[in-house]
Amino acid sequence: MSLQPLRITGGTKFAAGLAGILTTTSMAAGCAITALALLTTVPSEPLSSTLLFLALALLTSGAFVAVSHLLVRIALGRHRTGGSLTRFFRYQLGALGVGGGLGLGFFPAMIEADPIWWVVSIAAGIALCGVSLLAFRRARYRILDRPPRSHIGLAEAVVVDYWSGAMPRGAAPSLTVIRFADESGRARWARHLVAQPPSMLGTMGQVQYDRRRPERVLRFTVGHRRSAPPPVPQPPNPPFWP
Numbered sequence: 512m513s514l515q516p517l518r519i520t521g522g523t524k525f526a527a528g529l530a531g532i533l534t535t536t537s538m539a540a541g542c543a544i545t546a547l548a549l550l551t552t553v554p555s556e557p558l559s560s561t562l563l564f565l566a567l568a569l570l571t572s573g574a575f576v577a578v579s580h581l582l583v584r585i586a587l588g589r590h591r592t593g594g595s596l597t598r599f600f601r602y603q604l605g606a607l608g609v610g611g612g613l614g615l616g617f618f619p620a621m622i623e624a625d626p627i628w629w630v631v632s633i634a635a636g637i638a639l640c641g642v643s644l645l646a647f648r649r650a651r652y653r654i655l656d657r658p659p660r661s662h663i664g665l666a667e668a669v670v671v672d673y674w675s676g677a678m679p680r681g682a683a684p685s686l687t688v689i690r691f692a693d694e695s696g697r698a699r700w701a702r703h704l705v706a707q708p709p710s711m712l713g714t715m716g717q718v719q720y721d722r723r724r725p726e727r728v729l730r731f732t733v734g735h736r737r738s739a740p741p742p743v744p745q746p747p748n749p750p751f752w753p
Contacts, residue, residue, distance in 0.1 A: 517590060517688045517700040517702060519686055519702075523586045523588075526585045527582070527586040527686055530579040530583045530684065537603065541607035541614065543564075543610075544611065545618070547568055576603050579599075579603065590700065590726070591703065592703045592728045593727060595704035596704075598650075601646040605643045605645070608640070612635075612637065612641075613636060616637070653734075654717050654734045662722050664720050666694070666718045668689040668717065669714070670687045670688070673686070673688075684704050687703045689731055699725070
């Protein structure tokens with residue numbers, strides 16, 4: 512976490528947007544990897560050329576993953592929440608999985624397979640796409656009433672800067688800057704990859720940070736801490752005489 516105010520600058524937006532484009536494009540690499548891997552099992556296809564194209568597809572997908580992960584690190588900077596990079600890596604795996612599902616669906620057309628293999632391949636592709644899309648589901652962390660461990664501190668935080676990108680929601684990661692006060696009362700800032708909407712200016716949430724290393728922010732959860740409802744006043748007891 513930073514002791515100085517953070518902002519989402521133009522360079523931050525460019526790095527995050529380019530990372531989103533590369534992650535979305537990696538679906539094509541996942542589609543090619545799945546189709547070429549299955550093509551190696553077909554005896555009528557030349558194995559040497561298929562393996563060459565498969566190796567190129569693997570190298571391309573690895574480059575997409577590495578470069579987009581580096582761009583997100585640049586966008587988030589050194590002062591970031593701990594789960595942001597893990598969240599983006601799940602996005603990357605989800606995009607590759609969706610591409611793999613599309614490759615399964617189109618594979619029978621490449622080898623002119625029998626109708627039964629069309630049904631099996633398309634069903635497997637839909638199942639793989641469905642499982643991969645779970646990586647993009649919204650986070651469901653709950654607001655804690657007490658720290659889960661003794662060295663973790665809890666504090667209320669507010670979103671002071673927000674950027675969702677000019678592209679569709681799945682194409683670019685949305686970024687926020689959160690501000691909170693630690694247990695000593697000092698204001699601190701951190702960047703966060705949006706995992707649980709809504710996250711807009713003024714959105715309140717809860718921060719978990721390491722008390723032993725206050726610069727480490729572990730998680731940001733959107734919502735308010737639920738307090739106990741005030742007691743409802745009871746009417747006085749009626750008299751026993753008419």
